[in-house]
Amino acid sequence: MGLKYNTYLDGTKIYGCYKCHAHLADHDEILSRNFRGQHGKAYLFNSVVNINTSEQSERNMTTGRHVVRDITCRGCGEVVGWKYDKAYEPSEKYKEGKFILEAELLMVVT
Template sequence: MENLIESRLYFCFNCRNHVALHDDIISKTFQGRNGRAFLFSHAMNVTMGPKEDKELMTGLHTIADVFCCDCDQVLGWKYERAYEETEKYKEGKYILEKSKIVRENL
């Protein structure tokens, strides 16, 4: 927890549960279901929905919805598998929608 105190944290917009660290952002230029989204290397205090194949803007991926573990709000998704070679870097990464998270400096 000491490491978290000096970090900028992202919280679920609904219940303020900690879900990600600012330092884990890979990109801020992604598109979510409802607008802008961030690609994170890690997420915390989330649960995963079932895996499903989806045709996204960048091709076919296997994804799983990501839910806040406290309030069950859908925050984005996790890339489980990318079928295009150029998209493999997304595997194991998280998309969190900007409208579903809030940032606070501690």
């Protein structure tokens, strides 16, 4: 611990953690809004900042088997979404290395 969030984004629309307002992602990095998370609507992002990733785990989702990692906000430790490390279905491969952030846990900070 001790490492606080330190990356500031300067796009026109930035999503931050609803709890501690740490910058998490640029609106321009959204690849898809058609995802569902634990809390409802979720977005697929090309890149995110100020997060830590947890251990890999295998999950069966409606779109097939995936290897994912939970991602937590570096500012407050809240789980804000997950990262796709591997997708087994060829049609889902585009998600590999990409990030899901839960809309419910985000706020627009700019």
